[in-house]
Amino acid sequence: MIAPGSTLAQARQALPLDPLENRILLCHALHLPRVALITQSERVLTDAEAAQVTALVQRRLDGEPIAYITGEREFFGLSFRVTPAVLIPRPDTELIVELALERAAPRSRLLDMGTGSGAIAVAVASNRPYLDVTALDVSEAALAIASENAAANGARVRFLQSDWFAAVGDERFGVIASNPPYIVAGDRHLAEGDLRFEPIDALTDHGDGLAALRTIVDGAPQHLEDGGWLLLEHGYDQAAAVRALLKARGFDEIGSWRDLGNIERVTGGRFGIDRGDDRRIS
Structure with a gap:
C-alpha cells in the first residue's frame, strides 16, 4: 500500500x-x-x-470505525476515549446536551441514563460545573470508559451501575436525559457501516425500539422534581410515538426538536407542574 x-x-x-x-x-x-x-x-x-x-x-x-481505530472521538468540543464497549458519540446527540443545558437550573441535579462513553453527562458537567450530575449504565465496562472521560475532561460526575432507575432509589432530578437503545430488532442498519462494530445492546432493545423509552417515561415521574424535564433521543421515525408516551404519562409542554439533518431526534416534556400527588401514579 x-x-x-x-x-x-x-x-x-x-x-x-x-x-x-x-x-x-x-x-x-x-x-x-x-x-x-x-x-x-x-x-x-x-x-x-x-x-x-x-x-x-x-x-x-x-469497515472498522475510525473512532475505534484511533480510540477517540470529539464530542461537544471535548475529546472522548471510545472502545467497542461503548457507542461512538455522534454530532446529532449534541442536541440533547444543548437542550439539557438550557433547561437545567443553576446548581440543580441532572441524570444521564445509559451514559455509555459518558458523552452527555461529561459535556453537561464540563459546561456547567456547578450542576450535580449523575450518570447510569448497566455495563461495568462502559462506566469505566465514562469515568476515564470525566477525569480527562475535568468533569465532576457521579457514576452508578444501574439497570435504569434501580440504583437511584427515591432521588429526584431537575433534568433526566437519555440516549437509550431505540433501533428496531432486525433493522438493516444494524448490519451496515459503523453499527456492525458497536455494542448491540446499546443500539437495539431487541424488540420494537420503544421498550427502553417506555421504561424511562414510565419511571421518570417518580424521579423528577416539580416541573422537571425529561429529554429523550430516539429514532428518525419515533417522535410521534414518544410524544404519545409522554402525553399518556401526564407530561406537559411536550415537544420534539430537530437534529443537524432536520430530523426530529429528541422529544421531551415537563412533569409535576401543579399536579399534586400525580407523581405517585404507577
Whole structure:
C-alpha cells in the first residue's frame, strides 16, 4: 500500500481512503500533529512506520470505525476515549446536551441514563460545573470508559451501575436525559457501516425500539422534581410515538426538536407542574 522509502507526502497520496481519513490515520500511526504532515512532508517513513499505517488503513477498509481505530472521538468540543464497549458519540446527540443545558437550573441535579462513553453527562458537567450530575449504565465496562472521560475532561460526575432507575432509589432530578437503545430488532442498519462494530445492546432493545423509552417515561415521574424535564433521543421515525408516551404519562409542554439533518431526534416534556400527588401514579 505504501512503497518502501515513501515520504509523508507520497504516503498521503498513496492511501486509498478519503483525504480526511488518510490524515487522521497517518497522524495517529506516527504520533504527529496535523501540521507536521505539511512541515515534515519530505520525511521518509521507516519500514515499521509504513507497516503500521498500512495495518490501520486495512482495518478501516475492513469497515472498522475510525473512532475505534484511533480510540477517540470529539464530542461537544471535548475529546472522548471510545472502545467497542461503548457507542461512538455522534454530532446529532449534541442536541440533547444543548437542550439539557438550557433547561437545567443553576446548581440543580441532572441524570444521564445509559451514559455509555459518558458523552452527555461529561459535556453537561464540563459546561456547567456547578450542576450535580449523575450518570447510569448497566455495563461495568462502559462506566469505566465514562469515568476515564470525566477525569480527562475535568468533569465532576457521579457514576452508578444501574439497570435504569434501580440504583437511584427515591432521588429526584431537575433534568433526566437519555440516549437509550431505540433501533428496531432486525433493522438493516444494524448490519451496515459503523453499527456492525458497536455494542448491540446499546443500539437495539431487541424488540420494537420503544421498550427502553417506555421504561424511562414510565419511571421518570417518580424521579423528577416539580416541573422537571425529561429529554429523550430516539429514532428518525419515533417522535410521534414518544410524544404519545409522554402525553399518556401526564407530561406537559411536550415537544420534539430537530437534529443537524432536520430530523426530529429528541422529544421531551415537563412533569409535576401543579399536579399534586400525580407523581405517585404507577
